[in-house]
Amino acid sequence: MSKKRILYVEDDETLAFLTADNLEQYFEVIHSNNGAAAFKLFCEQEFDLCVLDIMLPDMDGFEIATEIRKRDTEIPIIFLSAKTMKDDRIKGLKLGADDYLVKPYSIEELILKIEIFLNRSQKKSEKVVTKYILGSFEFEFENYILKNNSKQITLTEREASLLKLFLDNSNTVLKREKILTSLWGNDDYFSGRSLDVFISRIRKILKEEPNVRIENIPRIGFKLVID
CATH class of the missing domain: 1.10.10.10 (Winged helix-like DNA-binding domain superfamily/Winged helix DNA-binding domain)
Known part of the structure; x- marks a missing residue:
């Protein structure tokens, strides 16, 4: 069975390397360190889930999520952010994110959340009208x-x-x-x-x-x- 494809957007080079290295044990990870470039990837390729940092160059995570939701209302989105403000969490969820993890986060927790949302997404797809x-x-x-x-x-x-x-x-x-x-x-x-x-x-x-x-x-x- 082919691995699920994750779009992972993070501009912190060290964190991106460590996170992607762990995720790649379970998923196919496509990493981008630039918001606009990441959205271009989303438009050109097929993904099963998106993991988005919020503070990004050219296009922030909130903007990416807004554009993604215009094109796909079902794909799971998980935000990663150093921001702990309640308003930021609420904004992310209102934009259609499925979850919001605050840095520093546990890799194990991130992997678990990805698996949960992929399973939910799979069940939804199975309910598509035959x-x-x-x-x-x-x-x-x-x-x-x-x-x-x-x-x-x-x-x-x-x-x-x-x-x-x-x-x-x-x-x-x-x-x-x-x-x-x-x-x-x-x-x-x-x-x-x-x-x-x-x-x-x-x-x-x-x-x-x-x-x-x-x-x-x-x-x-x-x-x-x-x-």
């Missing part, structure tokens, strides 16, 4: 929405789960029992009848899509075919 393309339709599973240029249809939770199961296994035969146990938790008669109703409704929605169809596989189950 979108599938189905002929002319776009399917947003988390929102239960199936839409194209002319209409938008809101599915029930069970219908959305059924369609997702088909899409995750497109062009593959799904046994009826597997579908029922996956979505209903059992394969009894009433669940089976419900499944038939949901499949009929999805087929009706997709009937205008010539390259998409749900086929019956006699005595076995169904198959979503996408040509």
Whole structure:
């Protein structure tokens, strides 16, 4: 697994060397000692987290954070500063920083905070709406929405789960029992009848899509075919 990329901005040469040396054991660190140059790096490259000193030449940490937030509202930002004033902490957090460490700080604490915010960021990214393309339709599973240029249809939770199961296994035969146990938790008669109703409704929605169809596989189950 590739290391997470950290943009580390610090103009104190000794502190920067010591901090980067420790961080590089766990992360890929791109260091800059100049605010304007650091922001240019952010615009040109991909990063997973930013660690920003506040007092910097050309562009201070608050200015960098302001510009970063105009472009990316999610990337974690940690401020490092010798300033202990409450107003500075509040200003940093209001600008969208996730945390604020006062110098001299513990390297162990910094690493721990980076790991915490990277984990949170990863969880957020995992919640991004999953979108599938189905002929002319776009399917947003988390929102239960199936839409194209002319209409938008809101599915029930069970219908959305059924369609997702088909899409995750497109062009593959799904046994009826597997579908029922996956979505209903059992394969009894009433669940089976419900499944038939949901499949009929999805087929009706997709009937205008010539390259998409749900086929019956006699005595076995169904198959979503996408040509």
